[in-house]
Amino acid sequence: MKRSLRAALPSIDTLIVFEQAAQALSFTKAGAQLGLTQSAVSRQMIDLEALLQVALFARERQRLKLTEAGAEFRELIRPVLQDLRAATLRMQMHAVPNNVLNVSVAASFCNLWLIPNLPGFCAQANAPQVNLMPHVGPVVFGANAIDAAVVNAERPPEHCEYLKLCDLEIGPFAAPSLLRRLGVGRLEDFGRIPAVDIREGNGAWPRYLAHVGLSRIGIDCVASHSLLLLSHEMAVAGLGVALLPPEFVASGRAPGALKRLHPALLALGRSYYFCWPAASKKRETIQALGLWLQRELQVARARGSRVRKG
Known part of the structure; x- marks a missing residue:
């Protein structure tokens, strides 16, 4: 046989x-x-x-x-x-020790915020090794060798534990080179905005302009993306004005810095959540990372840029 x-x-x-x-x-x-x-x-x-x-x-x-x-x-x-x-x-x-975390992270959040800030977590005493795996779309823990995930969603994920990190709120940002070329410095100065749009934003630009009382300004859509990461890169390249979370944006004289054109933010009805399987053997280590993420994002939102100055 x-x-x-x-x-x-x-x-x-x-x-x-x-x-x-x-x-x-x-x-x-x-x-x-x-x-x-x-x-x-x-x-x-x-x-x-x-x-x-x-x-x-x-x-x-x-x-x-x-x-x-x-x-x-x-x-x-x-x-x-x-x-x-x-x-x-x-x-x-199964052989990976508890001080190693494999974290699946929404791609834009991973590139624009987590990677620039992660050294601050890793520098802590007894911090675990964090392996990052960017993703787009939902995460299924049972089908992947991951310990935790950061997801962008309208509501908390089901069948797992989670921490709400922050609401997804956006404002207008542009490269200084674009502003010099157009001869403007504030959102109010635009006659028509060369806008980088978010496909899932349900008309984010008209909603934002109405939100700040500037519906008179026209909109010329120069690009439309599903990822905030791509909108950010379009803005940095000086191709248009993008609506972005302030904590995703470098400010001041940092490389790739963008100028914020209005202080108001528009809520998109989505949030970033940090989630993990309820029965995880690494629960304590995972929660430590989640609480750090939650705290640092609040600080980043308050200062209006993605990394600490200096």
Whole structure:
């Protein structure tokens, strides 16, 4: 029975070699990626085709192409290999000590606020090692080897513990170079605003202008993004005026500093939450990070910039 089962199924190594060859469409390149010779890759693929009794590759004029069966087989085994890699990583994570936290972080929050400020947390006595994994969209703890997450959402995530870090509130920011070019210094000075818009903001620019009593100002949308990170980079490049949380923005003479054009903020009806599985064995360490995030974000909002001056 053991010999029969072994003969009926390809090895994991063979499937990995096939996946690499299907991606590279070259036995030579696949071998270089895997530390194998071209002939070793070719032999494994010939044996795999013999086992499956179908041609996986078409060899035409020294060019390699996937056959229809090869493309189908690649799609069939892809989730198998992904699940195997995820299961291996998950088991390996059992050996990770409690002083290491793997945190999945909303991409804009990660790049614009957490990374510039994280050294302040890591400098504390007995601080854990924090590994960051930026994400876009929801986080599912059961399917990932993560200990905690920072999410941007309308309400607290379900089936986990959480701390509310801050509400998502935005105001207008622009690069000094753009303001000099247009000859303006305040939001009130604009006749029409070259606006960088937020797609999920439900008409954020008209709402903001109405909020501050400046609906008379026209809007020319120069770009529309789903990520605050991209809106920030557009503003830094001097391409338009962006609505951003003040704690995401460098001020003063810092590299990439933006000028705030109005003191009022508009609430988007969303918040940043720090959440973690209720049964986490690292609960105490996770909470320490969450409380630090909560405190530092309040300080950043109060000073109106993302990092401490000096």
